[in-house]
Amino acid sequence: MTSEDPAAKLRLLEKQASICVDCRLHEGRKTVVFGAGATDADLMFIGEGPGQHEDEQGLPFVGRSGQLLSTLLERVGLTRPEVYISNVVKCRPPGNRDPRPDEIDACKGYLIEQIKLIDPAVVVTLGNFSTKLLLKTQVGITRMRGQAYPWWGRHVVPTFHPAAALRNGERVVEEMVGDLQLAVQVIEQQPAPAPPEPSVPQQIELFS
Numbered sequence: 640m641t642s643e644d645p646a647a648k649l650r651l652l653e654k655q656a657s658i659c660v661d662c663r664l665h666e667g668r669k670t671v672v673f674g675a676g677a678t679d680a681d682l683m684f685i686g687e688g689p690g691q692h693e694d695e696q697g698l699p700f701v702g703r704s705g706q707l708l709s710t711l712l713e714r715v716g717l718t719r720p721e722v723y724i725s726n727v728v729k730c731r732p733p734g735n736r737d738p739r740p741d742e743i744d745a746c747k748g749y750l751i752e753q754i755k756l757i758d759p760a761v762v763v764t765l766g767n768f769s770t771k772l773l774l775k776t777q778v779g780i781t782r783m784r785g786q787a788y789p790w791w792g793r794h795v796v797p798t799f800h801p802a803a804a805l806r807n808g809e810r811v812v813e814e815m816v817g818d819l820q821l822a823v824q825v826i827e828q829q830p831a832p833a834p835p836e837p838s839v840p841q842q843i844e845l846f847s
């Protein structure tokens with residue numbers, strides 16, 4: 640592996656994040672939950688932030704929401720090792736509260752670099768936080784979902800957070816399956832062109 644290898648660069652970034660103290664969330668974390676999965680995945684998922692189980696195990700989506708996400712992936716013919724999963728913030732907000740704007744702002748550089756290095760054709764945003772961050776919208780997830788949005792040479796497909804499906808039942812589960820089917824269709828029918836290579840500062844500007 641050379642320093643040019645995206646997987647090697649991703650490992651370096653993870654190492655950097657593992658000692659990050661750029662926001663208050665470092666104070667209560669047990670581990671930094673950087674992300675997991677195929678580092679060359681066509682499909683990347685972005686959730687909100689680690690919960691208790693994720694914080695303890697250092698892996699994203701390992702609790703009940705994670706089990707549901709695995710089931711949803713199976714419904715569209717995919718497995719966890721084939722995709723990459725991460726979150727908007729890499730450290731657990733205390734008591735599983737929502738991440739705050741300054742925490743998201745402090746952490747977003749890691750996410751942008753992850754997307755650049757993994758280079759997925761489709762990013763599925765799980766819930767409001769990742770959807771609003773990437774698409775720079777204030778429109779809620781219920782109205783945003785169900786469509787693929789062109790985004791920096793790839794597509795963003797917003798859907799509900801699995802926790803919402805656990806709360807709201809089968810209707811939300813089926814809508815999420817529909818969104819994942821859409822994501823798979825976009826990958827199969829419309830291979831993403833080579834993304835532009837803006838500098839990290841320019842990309843971060845996107846999210847300001």
Ligand code: SF4
Pocket residue numbers: 656659660661662663664665671728729730742745746
């Ligand atoms: S949440 Fe992100 S910015 Fe905040 S301490 Fe953790 S890794 Fe650093």
